[in-house]
Amino acid sequence: MSFPLLTATAVLxxxxxxxxxxxxxxxxxxxxxxxxxxxLATLVLAITVLVRFDPDGDRYQLTESHSWIADxxxxxxxxxxxxxxxxxxxxALLIPFIILAGWHDADPLETGAAxxxxxxxxRWRPTQGFFALILAVEAMVIISFEATDVFLFYIxxxxxxxxxxxxxxxxxxxxxxxxxxxxxxxxxxxxxxxxLYNLVGGLIMLAAVIGLYVVAGNFSLTEIAEARAxxxxxxxxxxxxxxxxxxxxxxxxxxxxxxxxxxxxxxxQESTAxxxxxxxxxxxxxxxxxxLRFCLQLFPEASKWATPAILVLALISIIYGALLAVGxxxxxxxxxxxxxxxxxxxxxxxxxxxxxxxxxxxxxxxxHGISTAALMLVAGFLISRRGSRLIADYGGVQKVAPVLAGxxxxxxxxxxxxxxxxxxxxxxxxxxxxxTRYPVVGIIATFGIVLAALYTLVLYQRTMTGxxxxxxxxxxxxxVRELVVVAPLVVLLIFLGVYPKPLTQIIDxxxxxxxxxxxxxxxxxxxxxxx
Numbered sequence: 001m002s003f004p005l006l007t008a009t010a011v012l013x014x015x016x017x018x019x020x021x022x023x024x025x026x027x028x029x030x031x032x033x034x035x036x037x038x039x040l041a042t043l044v045l046a047i048t049v050l051v052r053f054d055p056d057g058d059r060y061q062l063t064e065s066h067s068w069i070a071d072x073x074x075x076x077x078x079x080x081x082x083x084x085x086x087x088x089x090x091x092a093l094l095i096p097f098i099i100l101a102g103w104h105d106a107d108p109l110e111t112g113a114a115x116x117x118x119x120x121x122x123r124w125r126p127t128q129g130f131f132a133l134i135l136a137v138e139a140m141v142i143i144s145f146e147a148t149d150v151f152l153f154y155i156x157x158x159x160x161x162x163x164x165x166x167x168x169x170x171x172x173x174x175x176x177x178x179x180x181x182x183x184x185x186x187x188x189x190x191x192x193x194x195x196l197y198n199l200v201g202g203l204i205m206l207a208a209v210i211g212l213y214v215v216a217g218n219f220s221l222t223e224i225a226e227a228r229a230x231x232x233x234x235x236x237x238x239x240x241x242x243x244x245x246x247x248x249x250x251x252x253x254x255x256x257x258x259x260x261x262x263x264x265x266x267x268x269q270e271s272t273a274x275x276x277x278x279x280x281x282x283x284x285x286x287x288x289x290x291x292l293r294f295c296l297q298l299f300p301e302a303s304k305w306a307t308p309a310i311l312v313l314a315l316i317s318i319i320y321g322a323l324l325a326v327g328x329x330x331x332x333x334x335x336x337x338x339x340x341x342x343x344x345x346x347x348x349x350x351x352x353x354x355x356x357x358x359x360x361x362x363x364x365x366x367x368h369g370i371s372t373a374a375l376m377l378v379a380g381f382l383i384s385r386r387g388s389r390l391i392a393d394y395g396g397v398q399k400v401a402p403v404l405a406g407x408x409x410x411x412x413x414x415x416x417x418x419x420x421x422x423x424x425x426x427x428x429x430x431x432x433x434x435x436t437r438y439p440v441v442g443i444i445a446t447f448g449i450v451l452a453a454l455y456t457l458v459l460y461q462r463t464m465t466g467x468x469x470x471x472x473x474x475x476x477x478x479x480v481r482e483l484v485v486v487a488p489l490v491v492l493l494i495f496l497g498v499y500p501k502p503l504t505q506i507i508d509x510x511x512x513x514x515x516x517x518x519x520x521x522x523x524x525x526x527x528x529x530x531x
Contacts (some may be wrong), residue, residue, distance in 0.1 A: 005045065005048060005052070005062050006049065006064055006080065006146045007064060008220075009042060009049060009076065009092075009142055010139050010143035010146060012038060012045060013038060013095070013136070013138040015038070016037075016038025016039070016041075016042070017038075017133070017136040017139065017524030018132070020034050020128055020131050021129060021132035023128050028107065028127040028128070031127055031128040031131055034321075035134065035135055036096060036099050036100065036381020039096040039133060039135065040096055041068060042138065042142075042250065043093060045090040045092070045098060046089050046091070046093070047089070048084055049062065049080065049088060050088075051091050053085045053506065055082055055167055055505055055509050059081055059513050060148060060222065061079065061080060062078075063079040063378060064076070064077065064078040064215075068149075068152070071386065072219075073213065073218040073476070073506050074219055075152075075219070075220060076149065077148045077149040077222075078143075078146040078147060078220075079146070079148045079222070080146055081293075081513070082507045082508070082509055082511075082518060083289065083292060083293070083362050083495060083507060083510045084145045084289070085323040086148060086292070086362060086503055087145050087285055088145050088146070088513070090140055090366050090369045090370070091141050091142055091145070091282050091285075092129045092142070094277065094278075094370075095134065095135070095282075097373060097377065097485045097488070098274040098275075098277055098278055098281060099274070100484060100485045101275075101277075101377045101380060101381075101482070102131075102272055102275070103481060105125040105130065105171065105274060106126065106129070106130030106171055106321065107127060130171050133166055133167050133171075134163075134167070134274075134275075135309070135461075136163040137160055137163050137278060137283065137317075138282075140160035140163075140256075140523055141283060141285075144290075145286070146284050148221045149220055150209055150212060150221055150224075150294065150298075151213075151219040152219070153204065153294070156210075157202065157205075157254075157286060161195055161199065161202070161204040162196075164194065164278075164279070165191050165511075166191075167271065167275045167278070167448070168190055168191040168194055168267050169190070169192070170191075171275065172187035172272065173272075177521050178378060188511070189265070189266065190263075190266035190271075193262075193263045193267070194266070194267045196263075197263040198253055198254060198350070199251050201249055201251075201478060204250060208242070208245075209244025211246070211283065212243055215233075215243070216233055220226065221293070221294070221297065221298070224296050226456055228298070228300070235294060235299075237301070238320075240299050240301055240302045241299075241302045241306075243298075243299060243302070244298075244299035244302035244306060245336075247294055247295055247298070247299070248291065248295050250287075251291050251295065252347075253287070254287030255283065255284060255287035255347060256340065257313055258317040258340065259316075261317065264279070264284075264339065264341075265340075266341060267336075268333070268335065268336040269332045269336065269389070271332075273332075273376050273379060273383065273384075276332060276335070276380075277372065277373045277377060280336070280376075281368070281373050281376075282369065282380070283371065286362070288350065288365055291347065291351075292358065292361075293351055296517055296518050297322070297514065297517045299448040299517060303351070304353070305517060306351075307353060310351045311348060311434075311438060311441050313347075315444055315445060316344070317340055318342060318344035318348070320341075320449060321339070321341030321344060322338070322447075322452055322455065322456075324337040325338045325341065325452075326454055326455045329390055330391070331379050331383065331390075331391055332376070332383075334455060334459060335379065336381075338452065338455065338456075339368070340451070341451075342364070342368050342372075342415075343368075344445075344448070345364060345430050345445065345448065346364045346430070348445060349429070349430035350432060352430070352433045352434040352437055352438060353437060354433040354434070354436055354515075354522050355508070355511050355515055355522050356430075356436070357433025358433070358511045359429055359430070359507055360426045360429025360432075360433055361426075363425060363426035363500065363503055363504065364426035364430060366496075367426045367493075367496060368426075369421065370496070371411060371414035371415050371494050371503075373489055373494060374489040375415055377485055377489075378404060382394070382397065385471065385476065386471065389463050391463060392462070393469070394472065395465075395466070396465065396467050397463055397468075397472060398465060399468050400472055400473065400474070401475050403477045403478045404477055404478050405464045406463065407478065407490060408463075409520070411489075411490075411493075411529045412459065415452065416449070416452040417449060417452065418485070420483065420497050421493050421495075421497040422495075422496035424502070425496070425500045436522065437523050
């Protein structure tokens with residue numbers, strides 16, 4: 001029996017979560033180092049998955065399959081394609097940086113014995129719980145990327161809401177202009193809104209999962225897709241469309257897609273910067289990934305039927321998110337609305353139904369994760385120094401903290417997809433892939449790029465340039481721990497911007513399989529290239 005590498009990659013952070021939570025309360029530093037070591041060990045396993053994956057091999061590799069709930073046809077089935085491998089690597093890469101960036105975010109605000117009232121007010125923060133919850137989320141996200149049984153995927157797709165709820169509601173941002181009591185109220189509101197939106201989406205998906213079982217007789221993604229392809233499973237048109245809508249709705253909430261996006265700005269605003277990165281760079285990617293893996297593969301005809309409406313929603317997300325980002329006063333809300341715009345590009349690329357669009361969308365998931373992590377984590381370091389999220393409270397930072405300002409600028413330039421940085425390649429592929437089939441959609445989407453330049457450069461100008469605010473005169477520059485967090489992300493943004501081939505050669509074969517699932521071919525160019 002071969003070593004269950006995929007199971008180990010998901011189980012290791014879960015074991016780390018349990019071990020970290022079990023550390024005695026007085027040993028906060030031990031808990032931090034233990035969480036970091038488990039996250040690094042998970043990264044090693046994720047790299048092993050990446051190395052062992054053969055882009056030219058079978059569609060799903062490193063597979064595992066065991067009977068689980070035999071009476072209902074539920075199996076413990078895992079397998080990864082190139083898309084899943086890339087996102088598992090992204091997740092495992094970002095978690096150690098998230099842990100390092102949040103090294104002091106859960107430390108107690110006051111000494112003395114902890115009480116229930118002090119915990120409720122947010123003054124006592126159990127460090128062990130904070131890092132254990134992060135590792136728990138990592139475990140659930142990874143197994144979501146690996147699951148090829150629909151029911152197994154659904155369980156962890158929903159289960160990750162629980163640790164995220166506590167991370168948002170119990171460990172929120174300490175920078176709040178209206179005091180700790182107001183901050184606790186806002187954190188609670190953001191956490192409940194996050195949970196309710198995603199629970200509603202999950203319940204609708206559960207009905208669709210049950211409907212799929214009634215139609216197909218099992219939950220195996222590979223078996224159902226194969227039966228659809230060879231004609232042995234013939235879904236009625238209306239049935240397929242309703243099932244597609246049930247799955248897509250849940251994924252659109254998680255993604256998030258307009259108009260199901262409103263939970264994200266609140267959640268990111270009230271979270272610590274590392275948790276905000278966990279939300280938008282890691283957890284939300286499960287939604288867009290699932291559109292590729294489940295919506296297109298299980299319901300190809302319904303996916304094509306819904307494409308025009310989804311492209312309109314994606315366009316609205318792109319323009320609406322960017323416009324609202326321009327007018328934000330809060331740094332975190334600005335990044336949140338920028339992410340809504342970027343997720344619009346990702347979804348547009350998926351449903352453009354071209355190989356360039358889907359390759360660009362997958363690459364965008366990875367590059368957006370890295371660029372958003374770089375920008376948001378540096379913003380978190382900035383906010384922790386000043387104690388405010390408001391843009392108006394900053395000015396002249398580049399004069400007192402040039403390294404912080406420089407890394408902030410690189411993260412911002414990556415967000416606006418500057419050529420030479422990683423997101424440019426993915427955004428270019430998405431636009432080219434969309435334009436070849438839907439030229440009007442591609443043209444309108446380019447306005448999102450103009451708006452991205454506006455909100456990014458205005459943010460940098462207002463916070464980093466101009467006269468130094470008196471409160472910032474003695475602001476320290478990035479410390480060693482913070483540099484360890486930011487520097488590798490900056491290097492990756494530059495490397496993947498110049499040489500994206502290591503990712504594209506893993507992603508492209510999986511995209512070709514997905515295009516085959518929906519029986520689509522790339523449009524031929526109107527003008528043939530000269531020979």
